[in-house]
Amino acid sequence: MLFAHDTECALVTAAALVNTAGRSEGLPDVTTLAAFVTAQGFTGRHDRTEAELRAVRELRPQLRRVWYADEDETVAVVNGLLRETKALPQLIRHDDEPYHLHAVPRDAPLARRMAVEAAMALADVVRSGELTRLRRCAHPECDNVLVDLSRNRSRRFCDAGCGNRAAVSAYRARKAASEKG
Numbered sequence: 001m002l003f004a005h006d007t008e009c010a011l012v013t014a015a016a017l018v019n020t021a022g023r024s025e026g027l028p029d030v031t032t033l034a035a036f037v038t039a040q041g042f043t044g045r046h047d048r049t050e051a052e053l054r055a056v057r058e059l060r061p062q063l064r065r066v067w068y069a070d071e072d073e074t075v076a077v078v079n080g081l082l083r084e085t086k087a088l089p090q091l092i093r094h095d096d097e098p099y100h101l102h103a104v105p106r107d108a109p110l111a112r113r114m115a116v117e118a119a120m121a122l123a124d125v126v127r128s129g130e131l132t133r134l135r136r137c138a139h140p141e142c143d144n145v146l147v148d149l150s151r152n153r154s155r156r157f158c159d160a161g162c163g164n165r166a167a168v169s170a171y172r173a174r175k176a177a178s179e180k181g
Contacts, residue, residue, distance in 0.1 A: 002133075002149055003124055006100040010121035011134075011147045013040045014063050017114065019144045019158065021060040027053065037110065043095060044106035044113060055111035063118055067134050067145040074126055081119035085112050089120065137162050 002008070020026025020036065027033050033053050037046055046052070062081065066074050081087075087103035094106070103116045125131055135155070137144045139162035148155035157163035 002130070003121070003128070004100070006097075006117075007121045007124045008147075008149060009041065010117040011125065011149075013042075013114070014118035014121065015067075015134075015145050015147050016040060017056070017118075018060055018064045018067065019160070021057070021064070022143060027057060029053070042110070042113070044110075045108065046110050052110050055109065056114060059111050059115050059118075062115075064145065066122060067136055071126060071131055074122060074131060078119045078122045078126065081115045082123075085116045085119070087116045087119065139163075139166055 003011070016036070027036060030048050030050065030053050033056060034046065034048055062077060066077055069077065082103070085104060085108075089101050089103040091099045092102040093099045101120055103120055104113055106113075108116075125133065132153070133148045135146050135148055137146060137158040137160075138156040139158075142158060142160065142162045144158035144160055144162070146155060146158045157166065
């Protein structure tokens with residue numbers, strides 16, 4: 001494991017959240033947000049309101065900046081999120097999980113908790129000198145982001161099937177070239 005379990009989960013969740021703001025709205029309504037929260041394993045307060053949905057959507061551009069930023073700009077984003085959310089890190093144990101860091105109470109608004117968890121995880125990435133693990137999908141028609149947690153730093157494509165599309169395109173190109181030659 002490259003980072004602590006909670007850090008890896010927060011990084012993957014941050015990338016998944018950023019990717020909901022793609023060409024089509026990935027969080028079109030409160031029900032979809034509820035499914036996202038469940039799929040990402042968020043516990044604690046979840047209001048299921050339009051205001052909460054708007055607040056979560058507003059977080060995405062701030063997080064997306066990190067995947068395009070250098071170290072200093074990433075630190076500025078992280079520090080801004082921690083300052084805005086008044087984060088106060090504490091070790092917490094809940095839901096049969098070992099001790100891990102929470103920097104806001106479990107009853108804090110969802111968008112605030114998402115921002116803090118992402119910021120804390122990104123702080124670990126910066127401190128570890130591992131910003132190159134935050135990547136953009138290599139498929140030319142995709143603007144998704146990803147977190148490369150592989151040992152050999154080889155992940156190039158997001159989870160939206162881009163790796164398969166690239167492999168099929170390469171296969172078809174090789175096949176067409178061999179038929180011509």
